[in-house]
Amino acid sequence: ETGVTQTPRHLVMGMTNKKSLKCEQHLGHNAMYWYKQSAKKPLELMFVYSLEERVENNSVPSRFSPECPNSSHLFLHLHTLQPEDSALYLCASSQEASGGLFAQYFGPGTRLTVT
């Protein structure tokens, strides 16, 4: 595997279900991100993890719960979602160092449909 991988690629879930999205980066990076991409809206940053610590929570509802067990893996746990949460969820990673800002590399995304 190379780059950033995401599983599953497609997910359909009811509003009472609990599911998790998984992201794995094979780039040796130390920061990981979750974004939400809805139709006709700009990409929205949801969470940022740097060195496995959460450094940004962009006012995301508590029904989305991130987890970063190590620098290579990132999860997004979902529960009691709403139909408006249907979107493409993108994971990204970057290599951060003091005094610099580096590009983020994205996975293919998980297309989530909430019924």
Place this chain on the structure above:
Amino acid sequence: AQSVTQPDIHITVSEGASLELRCNYSYGATPYLFWYVQSPGQGLQLLLKYFSGDTLVQGIKGFEAEFKRSQSSFNLRKPSVHWSDAAEYFCAVGVGLTGGGNKLTFGTGTQLKVEL
């Protein structure tokens, strides 16, 4: 707070024609700027980035972009478009976060259609 404007929602060009996609940003300091491309059902692929130095940056797939501070612009160009370039293009400005990592603010995207 930073922001990005992509004034063109849709652009159609003929294959072989030149292309310019516009991007204007708002940020108080020297910006970190990026262009990404997204094909249907896929994630975002980095085309090029500007951090400092030469204001004309080269990217993958024959794309280039020019940073113009006086116009707060970072327009993407390609001299000859191929049918495979049809996709959605996103401009983004990045800022570092205090705790590490960085935050990208994206424009709303420009959908490129290529006519054969």
